[in-house]
Amino acid sequence: MKRRLIIWIPLAVFVIFVATVAFSLYAPAERVIRSRMIGKPVPAFALEAAAPGHQGLTSADLAAGQPRIVNVFASWCVPCIAEAPQLLALAGQGIPIDAIAIRDRPEDVADFLAKWGDPYQRIGSDRDSRVQMAFGSSGVPETFVVDGQGVVRYQHIGDIRPEQVSEIAAAYEAAK
Amino acid sequence: MKHFALAVFLLATALPAAPAFADSALPPAEYSYSQLADPKQEASAKALMETLRCLVCQGQSIADSDAEMAGDMRAMVRRRIAAGEKPEDIRAWLVGRYGAWVSYAPPVEPLTWPLWAAPLLLIGAGLFLARGRFKRKKR
Numbered sequence: 001m002k003r004r005l006i007i008w009i010p011l012a013v014f015v016i017f018v019a020t021v022a023f024s025l026y027a028p029a030e031r032v033i034r035s036r037m038i039g040k041p042v043p044a045f046a047l048e049a050a051a052p053g054h055q056g057l058t059s060a061d062l063a064a065g066q067p068r069i070v071n072v073f074a075s076w077c078v079p080c081i082a083e084a085p086q087l088l089a090l091a092g093q094g095i096p097i098d099a100i101a102i103r104d105r106p107e108d109v110a111d112f113l114a115k116w117g118d119p120y121q122r123i124g125s126d127r128d129s130r131v132q133m134a135f136g137s138s139g140v141p142e143t144f145v146v147d148g149q150g151v152v153r154y155q156h157i158g159d160i161r162p163e164q165v166s167e168i169a170a171a172y173e174a175a176k
Numbered sequence: 177m178k179h180f181a182l183a184v185f186l187l188a189t190a191l192p193a194a195p196a197f198a199d200s201a202l203p204p205a206e207y208s209y210s211q212l213a214d215p216k217q218e219a220s221a222k223a224l225m226e227t228l229r230c231l232v233c234q235g236q237s238i239a240d241s242d243a244e245m246a247g248d249m250r251a252m253v254r255r256r257i258a259a260g261e262k263p264e265d266i267r268a269w270l271v272g273r274y275g276a277w278v279s280y281a282p283p284v285e286p287l288t289w290p291l292w293a294a295p296l297l298l299i300g301a302g303l304f305l306a307r308g309r310f311k312r313k314k315r
Binding site: 034 | 201245249271273298301
């Protein structure tokens with residue numbers, strides 16, 4: 001009797017294996033990769049200005065006593081256009097927003113800002129995604145909240161939808 | 177047949193021209209598509225790149241991917257290898273930013289112990305099941 005049961009074990013293991021594979025195949029894969037930099041100081045960096053009329057961005061600018069929002073965007077990024085009105089709304093509330101432009105040219109950034117509005121104070125140019133990687137950001141657009149001591153407090157992945165403006169504003173208030 | 181061709185033509189022209197994932201206008205970063213001069217360094221960079229996951233084209237390594245960000249990650253790996261950094265330190269730097277997910281080499285930690293123990297357990301179970309057979313043959 002005991003032997004009979006043991007014979008079925010390989011089949012049971014195989015069924016478990018197939019079930020696991022099938023489950024993983026049909027379950028949607030985790031597509032959102034959160035940064036592990038939340039709660040850690042901003043990585044040291046110094047970026048040149050990404051557009052005329054704006055200063056560049058350094059890590060020291062992000063530890064100046066007041067929390068700031070850092071928007072990771074690019075002029076070639078379509079969802080960045082979608083979130084432009086939301087960033088303008090946040091800037092309109094008096095929230096300071098800096099930006100990191102990924103793989104961008106000054107003339108393209110200037111065009112983008114002229115077309116879709118300019119909510120930014122400083123804009124750093126990250127031509128080879130170096131600072132983006134240092135932030136643990138895996139795409140554009142992403143939005144970080146950095147507190148006055150230069151510690152990353154919050155990350156929003158993807159474009160900011162109109163209904164998410166209050167979430168970002170709350171994260172900014174919480175970083176005070 | 178004519179209608180079919182027309183339908184295909186209409187469908188093709190009606191599709192949006194802009195891709196979902198736009199690319200930047202900048203050329204690829206230095207070292208994203210060019211090798212390091214030192215073959216030894218290039219070999220260790222290549223080995224590392226094959227075990228790092230592309231962030232935008234998940235399921236591919238950065239060595240396999242043509243995504244711009246993968247190119248920038250390859251450039252970063254080669255730059256750091258050229259500067260004398262150890263491959264495992266570069267991996268740790270990335271894991272510190274994106275989590276263990278970015279690496280195809282699973283770390284040995286409590287969560288992955290079953291993964292490492294499974295082959296041994298399965299071989300043990302197999303031997304246990306087959307032990308009777310071995311005995312009979314000896315007789």
